[in-house]
Amino acid sequence: MQLAVSSDMLVEGRHFLSTVDPARLGHKALAVNLSDLAACGAEPLACTLALALPRADETFVAGFAQGLFALADTHGIELVGGDTTAGPLNICITAIGQVPPGQALLRSGARVGDEVWVSGCLGDARLALEVFRGRVNLSRAMSGSDFDTVRMAMEMPQPRVALGLALRGVARSAIDLSDGLAGDIRHILQRSGVGATVNLDALPRSAILAAQPQALQHECLAAGGDDYELLFTAAPGQADAVRAAGQRAGVAVTRCGRIEAEPGLRWVDGAGRPIAQAFIGFDHFA
Numbered sequence: 548m549q550l551a552v553s554s555d556m557l558v559e560g561r562h563f564l565s566t567v568d569p570a571r572l573g574h575k576a577l578a579v580n581l582s583d584l585a586a587c588g589a590e591p592l593a594c595t596l597a598l599a600l601p602r603a604d605e606t607f608v609a610g611f612a613q614g615l616f617a618l619a620d621t622h623g624i625e626l627v628g629g630d631t632t633a634g635p636l637n638i639c640i641t642a643i644g645q646v647p648p649g650q651a652l653l654r655s656g657a658r659v660g661d662e663v664w665v666s667g668c669l670g671d672a673r674l675a676l677e678v679f680r681g682r683v684n685l686s687r688a689m690s691g692s693d694f695d696t697v698r699m700a701m702e703m704p705q706p707r708v709a710l711g712l713a714l715r716g717v718a719r720s721a722i723d724l725s726d727g728l729a730g731d732i733r734h735i736l737q738r739s740g741v742g743a744t745v746n747l748d749a750l751p752r753s754a755i756l757a758a759q760p761q762a763l764q765h766e767c768l769a770a771g772g773d774d775y776e777l778l779f780t781a782a783p784g785q786a787d788a789v790r791a792a793g794q795r796a797g798v799a800v801t802r803c804g805r806i807e808a809e810p811g812l813r814w815v816d817g818a819g820r821p822i823a824q825a826f827i828g829f830d831h832f833a
Contacts, residue, residue, distance in 0.1 A: 548645040553583035559636035563702075564679065569607045571702040572638070573614030578706045579725065580642035581622060582775040585711035586723040588652040589644030593627045594619070597641075599634035622708060652711065652779065656720035657739035661780035663804035664718075664789055666707050669728065670756045670764065671700035673771025683759070693755045704775035710800075713792035714779060721779035727772040729826035733812060735780065745769075745804035748817035769814070769826035780806055 557563055557576050577594060584591050596615070600608075619626065624642075675697040677683040685694040707723075714721065720739060722731050728745070736743055750768045757764065781789050786802070793800035814822040 551587045551589035551644040553580045554641040555579045556639040569610030570614035573611040574618050576638045577618050578704050580640045581706035582723040584644040585708045586721045588711045588715045589646040591622045591624045591644045594642045596629035597639040598631050599637040650715045652721035654735045654738040657780040657806050659808045661806040665778050666798045667776040668751045668753050669774050670767030670771050671697040672773035673767040675701040707777045710796035710798045713795045717788045718779040718781045724774040724776050727770040729769045742807045742809045742811045744813045749803040751801040
């Protein structure tokens with residue numbers, strides 16, 4: 548077997564709000580790393596945790612551990628080491644997985660003519676962020692509200708490990724959507740030396756997002772970030788195999804574009820008309 552290794556850092560105020568529930572934060576800290584392994588088609592084995600805490604807070608640590616270990620147990624992995632220190636709240640997990648030689652999903656495998664697919668729904672996490680920013684008003688008064696639903700997408704992403712495993716030998720390239728589709732797909736295009744056209748109207752979205760103005764929908768779908776769904780490419784003849792992989796993993800998969808020889812990323816609507824708006828993924832240093 549080959550090892551797949553991912554390190555991902557979460558910094559308070561940059562990646563999560565100070566009001567987040569500690570159990571949800573523990574879940575997300577591990578989930579974002581497992582999502583990277585899923586994008587490689589790797590089976591998770593273990594993880595380490597480096598944790599900086601501003602103070603010794605037993606209540607916070609208990610909740611954080613509960614969320615982290617619940618997800619670890621779901622995927623059958625162990626916490627095997629790490630470090631703890633005083634400092635601004637900062638969480639860095641390194642996840643280790645395994646994949647048979649030659650079966651890893653890479654960013655460099657896309658080929659001209661491939662179809663572009665995404666898993667799940669996109670944009671709800673960004674919509675929740677816009678609620679926190681005061682730009683969008685969703686019902687926040689009761690449990691089960693629209694706000695609770697999109698907040699769950701932001702704070703409790705579900706890593707698509709089972710789908711990544713099912714896509715071995717089916718997908719040609721893959722990446723997880725952490726910084727927004729517009730930014731992340733460019734990593735595949737650059738590494739593969741190709742271009743792509745993506746149909747904005749085909750991107751899967753929840754009924755909550757679909758009820759928002761079109762401009763906001765497009766922003767959340769294309770440049771939102773924090774989706775942690777898989778974006779992957781596969782040959783046109785593999786469409787049935789892709790759908791079968793989604794069924795085995797229990798995850799919806801949607802065809803949304805095509806890989807092309809012309810460099811760059813282009814956006815169109817459902818009728819194939821070009822959309823001139825430029826979408827940019829999340830940039831930590833912008």
